Amino acid sequence: MSHTWVTASDGVRLSVRVTGPDDAPTVICVHGYPDNGSLWDGVVAELSSRYRVVVYDVRGAGLSDKPRGRKSYKLDQLSRDLFAVADAVVPAGRFHLLAHDWGSIQGWHAVTGGDPRIASYTSISGPDLDYVGAWFRDQLRRPTPKRLWHALNQFAHSTYILFFHIPLVPQLFWRLGIMRKLFQLAEPELADPEVSDGVHGIKLYRANIFTRLGRPKPKQVHIPVQVLAPTGDPYVSTPMQTEIAKWVPDLRIRRVVGRHWIARSKPRVIADAAAELVDFVEGGEEPRALRRAKVSRRKKFADQLVVITGGGSGIGRATALAFADEGADVVITDINSDGAAETVKLLRAKGVTAAEYTVDSSDAEAMGQFAKQVRDDHGVPDIVINNAGIGVxxxxxxxxxxxxxxxxxxxxxxxxxxxRVFAEQMRERGEGGQIVNLASAAAYLPSKILSAYATTKSAVLTLSVCLRAELAADHIGVTAVCPGIVATNITNTTRFVGVNPDEEHRRRKASTGLYARRGFGPDKVARDILKAVAKDKAIAPSTPEAKGALLLSRLTPGLLRAAAKLDVTP
Incomplete structure (x- = not known):
């Protein structure tokens, strides 16, 4: 890494560090408050082998000069600082911008200026102040309970800004060490901030906040932009930084799992997201993650990747086709290769990307290899449907x-x-996901002829509820779907124990006829699965009897236990 000094238009010296191949695309990283350029150390380590990465301490932070006057920190001057750095390190070409917090606020001011040198912009937890002012006005001019809640919630999380405008007191708190302790308690991800960075950075708020919010003049941005919105950001709400499509037509929004200083706590997540946009703008193929994040009117699950086990027939096939109808790309497995191939043929006829694999879902090693192949060939799935099952x-x-x-x-x-294999991938990616496990109404509807089957489905239901609690912090939802009597191929393969082969064949045939006469097909279960995913339901009974039995299991479990003694063998 090389270090240099760049002199801004008003004579302020900026400390600049450059690393990475000279002939690679240039990424300029701008930090926020109360940080300095070290915020990006982890991200730089991830990016510097592929890109020329530039990090500088903004005025008032790190090694850069710290002008005393408030006017020296206005956004116009901060934008000129950015272009002064660009002129010094990439004078003849364009660059990509990656920014966080106040660095993002500066970045927005720069990209709204329309300079063609900025090729793309990735913003984290730092909205354009003119957009913020217009957003607040929009919430209050057209109030609904949701809009008012968004506005009040953001205001409540921004009260610290009022504190920063009190004369002398914030600076005193910094010099006495109080602010450092408060930051350490509230934000363990934040490295121990420097007193000097905290004291001088307050001028950013005083020079810009009220003048911009009071008289917003939002401008259009005409370059590719992605907003990375941390799910647990206590300072910048997701609605405020993402409801900007009217000004940013080429917008992508990605909700990343983490808190405000996610660039420090999860540098790989940030680096991967930024790299995907850079590579695409530089002429590469647009990855599914960017297509999925694009803000536009389209189908509900457009460009999402869905993995379904047991997708060769029945509920698995119907669910695959239903997701395809909503724009999703689908990967299926089945132990029956012919059935899987037929499903994929039907999927491709709908115009989506589809692939099939012959995998025994009960084989741990095979499932591990399958998950790795899915990630390598298609990417990390957004939705996983664990559907494969048999009857006894x-x-x-x-x-x-x-x-x-x-x-x-x-x-x-x-x-x-x-x-196991897919939740690990989802957690590592850091953008959440959804896992759907096919249980059954038998999970809570006991029967003396289904002891083995009901035991497994009860276990699936309990596993799903427990896993949902465990993965909630990673924004990975887990849903247990509980169908009742559904006409699928499972009745033709169910093992009937304790009888001779002829009687087993008769019972299979009778069960298949009974389920067919019931008239509830797998397409209706698929519809319920899509609704459950969209609403992130914990338990989703399908079929009227499954819904009724779930209610009775909670209100009158004794009645169900009595009914379990009945012989309902076909």
Whole structure:
């Protein structure tokens, strides 16, 4: 890494560090308050092998000069600082901008100026102040409960700005060490801030906030922009920094799991997101993550990647087709390669990207290899449907150990493997996701002929509820879908224990006929699955009897226990 000094238009010296290949695309990183350029150390480590990365201490921070006058910190001057750095390090070409907090506020002021040298902009937790002023006015001029809540919530989280405008007191708090302790308590991700950075950076607020918010003049931005909105940011709400499409037509919004200083706590997440936009603007193929994040009117699940196990028939196939109808790309597995191939043929006829793999979901090693191949070939899935399952019916004492092992392997271990391998990928990506596990109404509707099957489905339901609580912090939703009597191929493959082959064949045929006469097809379950994903439901019963049984299991469980003694063998 090389270090140099750049002199701004008013004589202020800016400390600039440059690293990475000279012939690579240039990325300029701008930090916020109360940071200095070290905020980007982790991100630079991720990017510098592929890009020429430029980091500078903004005026008032780090090694850069610290002018005393408030006017020296106005946005017009800060924008000129950015272009002075650009003139020094990339005088003959364009550059990509990556900024955080007050660095983002400066970045917005620069990109709204229309300078063609800025090729793309990635903003984190720092809205354009003119957009903010217009946004607040819009919430109050056309009030609804939701709009008023957004405005009041943001105002409540911005009260510290009023404190920064009190004469002398904030500076005193910094010099006494009070502010450092407050930041350390509230934001453990923030490195120990320098007193000098905190004291001088207050001028950013005093020079710009009220003049911009009071008389907003929002301008259009005509370059590719992505906003990375941390889900747990206590200072900058997601609505305020993302409801800007009217001014930014080429906008992408990505909700990343983390707090305000996510650039420091999860540098790889930030680096990967920034690199995807840079590569695309530099002429590469637009990755699915950017297409998915694009703000536009389109289908509900457009450009999302859905993985479905047991997708060769029944509920799995119907769900795959339903997601495809809503614009999703779909990857399916099935132990039956012919069924999987037929599903993919139907998917591609709808104009989406589709792929099939022959995988036994009960095989841990095979599922691990499959998950890796999906990530390498298609990317991290946004939605995973653990659907593969088999049926077993008959008395407990007639159910062999082999029967138990098989139904547990497929119905429970298959779900466990699917959750493990894909939840890990979702957590690492840092943009949330949704896992759907197919349980059954049998999970809460006991029957004396379904002891093995109901045991596995009860376990899937409990696993889903527990996993939902565990993954909530990662914004990964987990849903247990509980169908009742649905006409699928499962009745043709169900194992009926304790009877001879002829009787088993008769029962399969009778069950298939009964389920067909019921008239509730897998397409209706698929519809309920899409609704459950859209609303992030914890438990989603499908079919009227499944919904009724869930209610009875909570209100009158004794009645269901009594009914479980009935022989309903077909």
């Amino acid at each position: 019916s008959g008395p407990f004492l007639d159910t062999s150990v082999a029967d138990w092992e098989r139904v547990i392997d497929v119905n429970l271990w298959g779900v466990i493997h699917g959750c």
